[in-house]
Amino acid sequence: MKTVKVVNKEDVIIKFAGDSGDGMQLVGNQFTTNTALRGHDLATFPDFPAEIRAPLGTVAGVSGFQLHFGSSEIDTPGDLCDVLIAMNAAAFKSNIMNVKANGTIIADLSGFDKKNLKLAGYNEDEVLLVNSESTNFTFFQIDITKLTVESLKDLALDIKDKDRAKNMFVLGLLFWLYDRELQSTIHFIEERFNKNEIVMKANSLVLKAGYHFGETTELFTNRYELKKAIQSPGKYRGISGNEAIALGLILAGARAKLPLFYATYPITPASDILHFLAKKTQEYNVLIFQAEDEIAAVCSAIGASFGGSLAVCGTSGPGMALKMEGLGLAVSMELPLVICNVQRAGPSTGMPTKTEQSDLLQALFGRNGEAPIPVIAAHSPSDCFLSAFEAARIALEFMTPVILLSDLYLANGSEPWRYPSFDELPEIKTNLITHAIDNFEPYHRNSELVRNWAIPGNKGTEHRIGGLEKQDGSGNVSYDGNNHHAMVKLRAERIEGIAETIPLQEISLGAESADIAVVGWGSTNGSIRTAVKELLLEKKSVAHIQIKYLYPFPKNLESLLKGFKTIIIPEINNGQLVKIIREKYLIDAIPYNRIQGQPLNVAELKKEILKYC
Amino acid sequence: MKTVKVVNKEDVIIKFAGDSGDGMQLVGNQFTTNTALRGHDLATFPDFPAEIRAPLGTVAGVSGFQLHFGSSEIDTPGDLCDVLIAMNAAAFKSNIMNVKANGTIIADLSGFDKKNLKLAGYNEDEVLLVNSESTNFTFFQIDITKLTVESLKDLALDIKDKDRAKNMFVLGLLFWLYDRELQSTIHFIEERFNKNEIVMKANSLVLKAGYHFGETTELFTNRYELKKAIQSPGKYRGISGNEAIALGLILAGARAKLPLFYATYPITPASDILHFLAKKTQEYNVLIFQAEDEIAAVCSAIGASFGGSLAVCGTSGPGMALKMEGLGLAVSMELPLVICNVQRAGPSTGMPTKTEQSDLLQALFGRNGEAPIPVIAAHSPSDCFLSAFEAARIALEFMTPVILLSDLYLANGSEPWRYPSFDELPEIKTNLITHAIDNFEPYHRNSELVRNWAIPGNKGTEHRIGGLEKQDGSGNVSYDGNNHHAMVKLRAERIEGIAETIPLQEISLGAESADIAVVGWGSTNGSIRTAVKELLLEKKSVAHIQIKYLYPFPKNLESLLKGFKTIIIPEINNGQLVKIIREKYLIDAIPYNRIQGQPLNVAELKKEILKYC
Amino acid sequence: MEESIIIPPLSSKDFESDQEIRWCPGCGDAAILKQVQNLLPSIGVPKEKIVFISGIGCSSRFPYYMNTYGMHTIHGRATAVATGLKLTRPDLNVWIVTGDGDALSIGGNHLIHLLRRDLNVNILLFNNQVYGLTKGQFSPTSEQHQITKSSPFGNTDRPFNPIALSLGAGASFIGRTIDREAKHLQEVLRSGQEHVGASFIEIYQNCHIFNDGAFEIFTNRTTRKSSVLFVEHDKPLIFGENNQLGIKLDGHQPVIVHINEQSSLNDLWIHDEKDKIKANILANFFENEDYPRPFGVLYKNSLQQEKSSIVGQKSIDSSVYNQLIAGKENWSVL
């Protein structure tokens, strides 16, 4: 019998990569669930091809799923992976540069035949290259496809279907390698294929075969073990950013006692919010409207808002651009509205399947005239939940459109989430009027300058509003210069006033007395946090600040930032938050920009910060 | 015989105000032409009611025309007027607060009867107010309507038509008051009414009656005389901002040897560019396209640009918001395009007939993704000509969309313009390819990073471009992260490079060594210039800088601004240029914002500047 | 929430807001306003349940003058705004007021989609064949060769045929009327209001400032009777100075006939609101000057039932929300 060493690990990064049809997303998700149930912290990120179905076996057709898990806090799916699963040559080719030195590669030999090598763009002699490139790694070449088919020889399935089960072999093997139970996946298989017994059987057979292979083969001499992560007690689930936004919106509606109206036009990477909500319309107070375009979406949301719904739009880049005129109207009418911009790489159509955070300035300044709109950003998949809830709160409490910025990386990434119960969520107050008012004035304001919200059906508050400048109070159209000046100031002041209701800015890592603050917003949180954590271990004088409230800023932000000697602002854009900080506080903040459609690389970021240490 | 004193004046501001039907624009324009021919410098600004035809006699229906003329340089139509012509009580009411202390009011008594007073919103006892309010003024109450009708008693015209000629009476009277020849107007009348002899006769009779009235009445004891202004030798004409843009575009097309394609959707205050160009399509290489909306306008312009035209759009606020997605496409395709945004008061529909300069940040940042577009601003009606020409030059030379900012005040205002001849205008070079190229690459760049412009019809340069990220050079769709980063940087760098071809920033008034620089952009030029001019006379240490090139800035702007102790940035918005200056140069520039739909008031501005002197 | 509603008898005055009317004196818009205000007291809907939504244009000022709920939105988007309101609040009585530019130029897409979705709203398209508010450019309904500020040498485009377009988009109710025919106007509006589904009503409206007399042929005493064809369900198509002309269908071809001379009353085309092919043929009259212009309810075919429940009124237990939050797979950390 072979001897197997059990190696302890702090954290592991696995990249599952194969052809779009190879089921890598499924394997990744299954391994992730298992990992979460095991009590590790984790973060995942899928990596879809740009095409719906790119030609089989090509680099364009590679679908990937990266999982980072460990026994301590995990903030990102990780830069380079420890383990690469490469189901074919193309998967190998497009991921080999992202494997750590001395990392492990598990390759399905069947995917490296001549045809596949050619499809991947290797020419004959480069076949050697694959092997030589791999000398820095522990390279396991296993004929997974063959083993899969063999393990199913007794089943009456055609070869293609047998072939398709190979992802389960990989999963089984990994379960062995990381000493896992198969139960969660077997359960999944039983549910998923409960209408097709033979396929159900095939999948669990292959899963076990993979596990068994690990146990019996002489190839593997190590197994890996990780401790549970220390996590706050509570109930957990895995969640992606888009699902978290959808949930946050439904719950915000519930806590405000308003129906949710979600108006949208499909666009990558925001569409999944629509898909998720669409499934909930029968059970919850949710109405979805797939409009004819983004203009109709935002305008219908304005109509719904006038009628007393929590009205929300979801979109991305080009769609956001189309909503700007409508948003100006919502500003002028002072109606509540939430716009979720799940950012992707621009300009124009750009790279729809790549991440970026380059719509911040557009969110702040994209409208004609002085049209201030609060902007908040989510910084992790699970944070999308509270961010969406908070965006709705601000919109409803302050009668204003609010822009919520997420991005593709948050949208598709996932992580464990300690979820709250319904009762733990705060109620959201609205300014709804439910009785008749003598001489009703639609622009009558409360002490926070917020106007009241009288909706059709309420007798005695009939009124007309519109996009022309209006007299404060009465709302009657006014071309008076002084009134206009006052209204411009007032609209801005009302939004600035939101700062009174948001938390003060905290330092997420490091001390107020540090020399350097690395200041980010949105999805860079994980990368910056990891980099700063490592630098702190190296005793560098750095701190990490992640800003969620981008407009208005928390009240203490200026004094907080001015305490540091150096401010570095890393962004996945060409420098946007840095502009705002420089302008507002006249701080010589230093931009760090990587615009590669990818999360920031931690190692590179660390290097950059070290320059100032 | 009465004795008349001739009083010398440096400058005079006259406001003509009456009901929309009273012909005040015509009188204003006639007096202006006469004034220009007389050799005075001048500036004018009309003031239309928001409604097409507001109810007769109401304040909402008042139409005004302000003329400022003098023997030295005139930079604005002026804050308060010396002379108010008030054809009815409503005109009086809406303008009385803008008359200088001891100013002159000439009122048509017929317009102050009970009915008119009531329509103007005065109640019975306030009738007295009109008179008492007027005690600070020299108040001439003349029954102009009656005198007009009397002077026409021999003509077979119905009373309504006779009535209508009363504006000519006013004009005649003013001609007498300022010692003018009637010839230019008589000529105008003859041309205008050459198909209606009786009306022609009526108008010139009344004109002369007005003049004669001045000569004979005992009312007026003063006449006014002004010296000619000292102006650079050359050929002059009067021009409004919108007409100047139209001309600038036609000439830019001519100098680039390209047809002009002007695609637009009507919107106040940009529509007159369309109206002007529409009249020129038969004589010049101009094609206009009134699209179904602003999105179609910008997209059709992109199509025309791909086809080798000088493609231009004109619009305002809400229309500009709609163009943002299209502009992103033009950025990505690197196609030449000019967008004229004739700004008006926002947000949303705002005040369409009032001026504002609140679309600067939108011009800079209104698109999704990193989509840099050069922005330039015109600063006077006549400057619109060269600004439009320059916008076209930059667009064509650098293969980029360019945003030209004008505003309602420039659009409708007018001033004398020393116009160039065709040959004085520089040729505009383009990157047009006119031959076949082996292995043609659409994104092949010259040393200024500008790609070539191969248009359909040219054999051997067939290619495809689009809004997805592309490989530099080949233009093939690319999702490569490094390429994307490089392309984002490259697009920005190319635009920054335009700074090499624009003039260094000059100080328009005052010295580089002054303490305070008042820095403006766009239509505030006149007000700031006047204020600084007056302060310089008062020996204050101030200078005036007006920035035309807003992105990229002139190369010397930073060093220039850093030479001043104090930088004040007056804007008709809530602080936009000031944000850019603060951010870019970390200068603690001070905003001064008046957002009243009006040009900046010089007196108020001076007061503000004095705070820092 | 549902209470038994007692509707006090309202008069047209109750629908007048306190805002001064700012249309040019004599504008057709005012005549239409009057008829809407006259109609509303009789439709059995309380004032607070009525909403007027407009875009931008002279006509779009309309909501300001109605003492109901209202929104003066942005150019071309009234239909989209109304869509969101009506989807979430089917209990409301929603009216869209729009112009030929607003509805058919910039707003064309939302209009055809609203018709396709057959939302139960009333669309009043004030067609003056010109852009009024921006002072006189041609619109998508301006006639070919029309001289306007933006077409000094004549409009080169063909106009839309709004009836054909709305039919093509799947409208379930299509009517045409004109500002000058007060009674007819009110009756067509009433039919539209009663129809469950999207009611598209084109109203010819004279802009006497920028396009005066565009519809004179339909209002002028001497031309009116031979240019206008008032259609009524189940009645034959008759027109002409002395009602002497009729329209017959020769196969699928319409033919104008002299009644009694060429054809008997019984042979005439009987208007059938529900017949889409006939509606198409009527729509095509637009393209042929020989035919009179049909006015009235040209097509009407209810596809749906009135919905009145307000969405989002399920009462949901917090445990159901807790299930949602927890998802399918979850675990506890102790």
Added chain:
Amino acid sequence: MEESIIIPPLSSKDFESDQEIRWCPGCGDAAILKQVQNLLPSIGVPKEKIVFISGIGCSSRFPYYMNTYGMHTIHGRATAVATGLKLTRPDLNVWIVTGDGDALSIGGNHLIHLLRRDLNVNILLFNNQVYGLTKGQFSPTSEQHQITKSSPFGNTDRPFNPIALSLGAGASFIGRTIDREAKHLQEVLRSGQEHVGASFIEIYQNCHIFNDGAFEIFTNRTTRKSSVLFVEHDKPLIFGENNQLGIKLDGHQPVIVHINEQSSLNDLWIHDEKDKIKANILANFFENEDYPRPFGVLYKNSLQQEKSSIVGQKSIDSSVYNQLIAGKENWSVL
């Protein structure tokens, strides 16, 4: 500028670009591409005068695969971009490639305006009744009740009838064909190309990933012949397994008849491309499952002459520009 152009004989290969095709293997788009590439060598237009313009969607990838000039623009705007190009460059041969979402959802307005303006371009609408590129939401041509990612409980909207819509917008050429009928496809494209004016061609295209089999009834051996009606100008309307069925017009009502049994060939409806009323009746088949779906050139009526002059080619003396600059009133300062 006019030179006599010698067109070297081109082959379909000459129209293939060097870009790898990225549609899902088996996508109907590829079949259409092939036919376009087969057609172009024979239309007598040099390659460099041809431009393909698309919006965004799977179908809109089309231009990348054509070795002509091309633009892959933004979602819904291909029609608008093409308008600007064709207006300024009437000498070019312009093709628009668009999807059901691109053309009829976000781009609906530009489409109907292009048809109204009757610009001389060819519009190929790849209708797969779904959003392909965004992975399977319903589109404005999706069937009512269709289950998609965004309609898990069934699409509630009615689909557009693209033929009726284009007729209503004033289209001068309307055709329908399908990816699987290579020859028919090519012939309809050819007719569209030959037509002077806007040619609107709806192409049923199978998206076998997100809406497989949407048109199976029109391609499946057993159902095809009784579901498809191929129309040809001047020919009777015949269909059915053994061509045993025909369509007759009973007045203005279409009736399906058994040939010989109920009706002779001579009594059948003879297709007349120019007859708009007939085109409307054909369009209405869409709403009634009893009728076969008509394919072919459904309507065609040239309203204009070919323009080929490029605008903006007047040669203008500098003195004429000087007049323009100087305006009417001017003066000199010495």
